[in-house]
Amino acid sequence: xxxxxxxxxxxxxxxxxxxxxxxxxxxxxxxxxxxxxxxxxxxxxxxxxxxxxxxxxxxxxxxxxxxxxxxxxxxxxxxxxxxxxxxxxxxxxxxxxxxxxxxxxxxxxxxxxxxxxxxxxxxxxxxxxxxxxxxxxxxx
Amino acid sequence: xxxxxxxxxxxxxxxxxxxxxxxxxxxxxxxxxxxxxxxxxxxxxxxxxxxxxxxxxxxxxxxxxxxxxxxxxxxxxxxxxxxxxxxxxxxxxxxxxxxxxxxxxxxxxxxxxxxxxxxxxxxxxxxxxxxxxxxxxxxx
Amino acid sequence: xxxxxxxxxxxxxxxxxxxxxxxxxxxxxxxxxxxxxxxxxxxxxxxxxxxxxxxxxxxxxxxxxxxxxxxxxxxxxxxxxxxxxxxxxxxxxxxxxxxxxxxxxxxxxxxxxxxxxxxxxxxxxxxxxxxxxxxxxxxx
Amino acid sequence: xxxxxxxxxxxxxxxxxxxxxxxxxxxxxxxxxxxxxxxxxxxxxxxxxxxxxxxxxxxxxxxxxxxxxxxxxxxxxxxxxxxxxxxxxxxxxxxxxxxxxxxxxxxxxxxxxxxxxxxxxxxxxxxxxxxxxxxxxxxx
Numbered sequence: 001x002x003x004x005x006x007x008x009x010x011x012x013x014x015x016x017x018x019x020x021x022x023x024x025x026x027x028x029x030x031x032x033x034x035x036x037x038x039x040x041x042x043x044x045x046x047x048x049x050x051x052x053x054x055x056x057x058x059x060x061x062x063x064x065x066x067x068x069x070x071x072x073x074x075x076x077x078x079x080x081x082x083x084x085x086x087x088x089x090x091x092x093x094x095x096x097x098x099x100x101x102x103x104x105x106x107x108x109x110x111x112x113x114x115x116x117x118x119x120x121x122x123x124x125x126x127x128x129x130x131x132x133x134x135x136x137x138x139x140x
Numbered sequence: 141x142x143x144x145x146x147x148x149x150x151x152x153x154x155x156x157x158x159x160x161x162x163x164x165x166x167x168x169x170x171x172x173x174x175x176x177x178x179x180x181x182x183x184x185x186x187x188x189x190x191x192x193x194x195x196x197x198x199x200x201x202x203x204x205x206x207x208x209x210x211x212x213x214x215x216x217x218x219x220x221x222x223x224x225x226x227x228x229x230x231x232x233x234x235x236x237x238x239x240x241x242x243x244x245x246x247x248x249x250x251x252x253x254x255x256x257x258x259x260x261x262x263x264x265x266x267x268x269x270x271x272x273x274x275x276x277x278x279x280x
Numbered sequence: 281x282x283x284x285x286x287x288x289x290x291x292x293x294x295x296x297x298x299x300x301x302x303x304x305x306x307x308x309x310x311x312x313x314x315x316x317x318x319x320x321x322x323x324x325x326x327x328x329x330x331x332x333x334x335x336x337x338x339x340x341x342x343x344x345x346x347x348x349x350x351x352x353x354x355x356x357x358x359x360x361x362x363x364x365x366x367x368x369x370x371x372x373x374x375x376x377x378x379x380x381x382x383x384x385x386x387x388x389x390x391x392x393x394x395x396x397x398x399x400x401x402x403x404x405x406x407x408x409x410x411x412x413x414x415x416x417x418x419x420x
Numbered sequence: 421x422x423x424x425x426x427x428x429x430x431x432x433x434x435x436x437x438x439x440x441x442x443x444x445x446x447x448x449x450x451x452x453x454x455x456x457x458x459x460x461x462x463x464x465x466x467x468x469x470x471x472x473x474x475x476x477x478x479x480x481x482x483x484x485x486x487x488x489x490x491x492x493x494x495x496x497x498x499x500x501x502x503x504x505x506x507x508x509x510x511x512x513x514x515x516x517x518x519x520x521x522x523x524x525x526x527x528x529x530x531x532x533x534x535x536x537x538x539x540x541x542x543x544x545x546x547x548x549x550x551x552x553x554x555x556x557x558x559x560x
Contacts, residue, residue, distance in 0.1 A: 054221045055202055059195035081194045082391065083363045083413060085225045085505040087533050087551060089526040105537075105546045106509040110390060111362065113507050115535070115549060117525075126525045129535060131507060131549060133363060133413075222531065223503045223553060225365040227393050227411060229386040245397075245406045246369040250530060251502065253367050255395070255409060257385075266385050269395060269411060271367060273503060273553075334501045335479035342475055361474045365505045 003032060004074035010035075010067055013075055018063070025063055028099070030071055037064040038121070039098040052092045057118055061086060061130035064100040065114040069134045072107055078137050082111070086130040093120040098127065110136055143172060144214035150175075150207055153215055158203070165203055168239070170211055177204040178261070179238040192232045197258055201226060201270035204240040205254040209274045212247055218277050222251070226270040233260040238267065250276055283312060284354035290315075290347055293355055298343070305343055308379070310351055317344040318401070319378040332372045337398055341366060341410035344380040345394045349414045352387055358417050362391070366410040373400040378407065390416055423452060424494035430455075430487055433495055438483070445483055448519070450491055457484040458541070459518040472512045477538055481506060481550035484520040485534040489554045492527055498557050502531070506550040513540040518547065530556055 005013060007030040015022040029036040039060045041052055062081060069079055092098060099121050106113040115131040145153065147170040155162040169176040179200045181192055202221060209219055232238060239261050246253040255271040285293065287310040295302040309316040319340045321332055342361060349359055372378060379401050386393040395411040425433060427450040435442040449456040459480045461472055482501060489499055512518060519541050526533040535551040 054224070055195060055199035058198045058224070062195055081228055083225075083227050084194070084198070085223075085365060085551065087223050087525075087553065088221055089528075089533055105507075105549055108509075113509055113549070129525055129533070129551060131505065131551065133507065225411065225505060227385075227413065229388075229393055245367075245409055248369075253369055253409070269385055269393070271365065271409060271411065273367065334504070335475060335482055338478045338504070339475035361508055363505075363507050364474070364478070365503075367503050368501055 003030065003071050005071050006030070010071050013070060014063070014067060021059075021063075025060070027067060033104040035064060035068045035071060035102045037067060037100045037102070039100065041092075041095065041097050051094060052098060054086075054088055057088070057092075057098070057128045058084070058086055058130070060098060060100050060118060061102075061116045061128070061132065064102045064116050065112075065130075065132040065134060068102045068104050068114050069107075069112045069136070072104065072112070073136060076137060080135050081132055082135045083133040084130060085132075086128055088128050090125050090127050092127045093123060096123070097121040108136075112136060143170065143211050145211050146170070150211050153210060154203070154207060161199075161203075165200070167207060173244040175204060175208045175211060175242045177207060177240045177242070179240065181232075181235065181237050191234060192238060194226075194228055197228070197232075197238070197268045198224070198226055198270070200238060200240050200258060201256045201268070201272065204242045204256050205252075205270075205272040205274060208242045208244050208254050209247075209252045209276070212244065212252070213276060216277060220275050221272055222275045223273040224270060225272075226268055228268050230265050230267050232267045233263060236263070237261040248276075252276060283310065283351050285351050286310070290351050293350060294343070294347060301339075301343075305340070307347060313384040315344060315348045315351060315382045317347060317380045317382070319380065321372075321375065321377050331374060332378060334366075334368055337368070337372075337378070337408045338364070338366055338410070340378060340380050340398060341396045341408070341412065344382045344396050345410075345412040345414060348382045348384050348394050349387075349392045349416070352384065352392070353416060356417060360415050361412055362415045363413040364410060365412075366408055368408050370405050370407050372407045373403060376403070377401040388416075392416060423450065423491050425491050426450070430491050433490060434483070434487060441479075441483075445480070447487060453524040455484060455488045455491060455522045457487060457520045457522070459520065461512075461515065461517050471514060472518060474506075474508055477508070477512075477518070477548045478504070478506055478550070480518060480520050480538060481536045481548070481552065484522045484536050485532075485550075485552040485554060488522045488524050488534050489527075489532045489556070492524065492532070493556060496557060500555050501552055502555045503553040504550060505552075506548055508548050510545050510547050512547045513543060516543070517541040528556075532556060
């Protein structure tokens with residue numbers, strides 16, 4: 001299935017839907033079954049030890065999967081996560097942006113499944129991996 | 141194993157560690173293997189559709205498990221999540237606080253495992269369930 | 281919602297659907313939102329170290345959730361697992377049956393979510409916990 | 421880190437450890453951070469609808485991750501799964517072998533994390549994806 005939104009349309013739609021948080025994220029690349037998202041690391045996401053918090057990485061994975069699903073099905077803001085798993089494997093490197101690479105594994109009528117690898121910009125080591133299931137609302 | 145911190149000590153320590161976010165949370169109850177946390181729902185956590193976002197519920201589950209582990213092992217701020225799973229099952233009710241009930245399933249030397257049920261204050265229906273594994277740092 | 285099948289009807293249906301494996305399992309108890317399943321531990325399920333294997337515990341959790349869902353919706357053999365998570369926490373005790381306690385957390389039109397705690401018969405310590413999502417086929 | 425076992429040594433060790441089940445599996449390929457395992461589909465693994473059961477796919481993912489970890493750390497039969505997640509996405513094709521591709525994401529002192537994609541031999545569509553954490557026993 002081709003893309004319903006291109007990279008610019010996707011970024012624009014995400015800004016409309018999440019005006020207050022999309023300052024933190026940018027869609028870097030988009031193909032028919034992958035999306036790459038940048039998380040601009042800021043002071044607000046730090047926890048003891050000085051790295052990005054787990055919940056902030058969860059939010060990054062979530063917005064990345066949401067972007068992948070929207071890019072395929074179009075502007076459906078009410079698409080929701082039903083299940084998510086995340087493994088935290090390494091401390092992100094201080095002060096570096098995070099890069100999330102999402103791969104679409106299944107796009108069915110009712111459910112989409114993606115996985116995501118997160119690393120610090122400029123590094124190869126995986127900081128976190130996640131898989132998520134999104135529920136797709138029935139067509140109106 | 142008895143508790144290393146009582147409810148007030150736990151709340152105080154969480155405020156020290158997360159000064160900016162603990163305005164949103166309050167430890168409601170604590171036993172040897174359960175903790176109940178209240179999330180004071182605010183405008184900053186809303187997403188399309190007007191309910192608490194998935195990442196905000198993930199953060200609630202995470203802080204609740206962290207509180208449970210700290211209550212058992214004492215003031216070890218560097219304890220970290222290694223794995224987390226969350227199922228989102230119902231929309232939270234608008235404008236109501238969320239209540240997270242955590243149960244400690246295992247406390248080993250290196251790992252602790254907990255699960256969490258989240259519901260809207262005053263309702264029975266489960267909004268989300270989560271299980272999390274925390275890594276416990278070796279004693280210095 | 282009341283039960284579509286009682287305990288005996290459920291056991292009978294499981295034996296019809298899984299004739300070769302239901303020698304290993306028995307429905308011990310059933311309520312409107314819980315089911316208890318016994319796994320009769322046999323030599324075929326042992327792995328290095330002499331305990332029940334992880335995959336055998338996964339299969340126990342899976343059949344228990346399947347039983348819970350069928351008890352609610354009736355004889356729908358094609359109901360399938362879409363997502364499962366399992367944490368292995370302790371070694372089961374050698375030679376003891378395993379007891380799985382399942383709780384129904386959500387029964388929607390399209391998805392059911394349950395969690396399961398597994399322990400050795402006669403012990404309190406949790407051996408494994410699991411949560412599973414089942415897809416419910418549309419009514420014909 | 422290089423491999424502790426090559427492909428033939430790995431196959432031989434798995435047969436020693438699981439004599440009764442390794443008739444079903446074969447290590448197809450091994451690199452420093454990937455392993456490919458074939459599951460020879462047989463009548464014993466079918467469930468209603470005629471496809472490989474979920475627990476059989478879980479067992480395939482589990483043995484594949486176990487093989488990956490052993491290939492790195494050597495003959496340590498007591499390495500155990502601590503956490504596993506699996507998403508079932510499509511029905512496997514009837515009568516075809518399953519191919520599991522495992523990628524090592526982290527190999528720490530105490531924990532290893534891998535993910536696995538499973539497909540029917542000769543097809544591209546992903547049947548299931550899994551991620552697993554293995555606990556590595558301390559060196560004696």
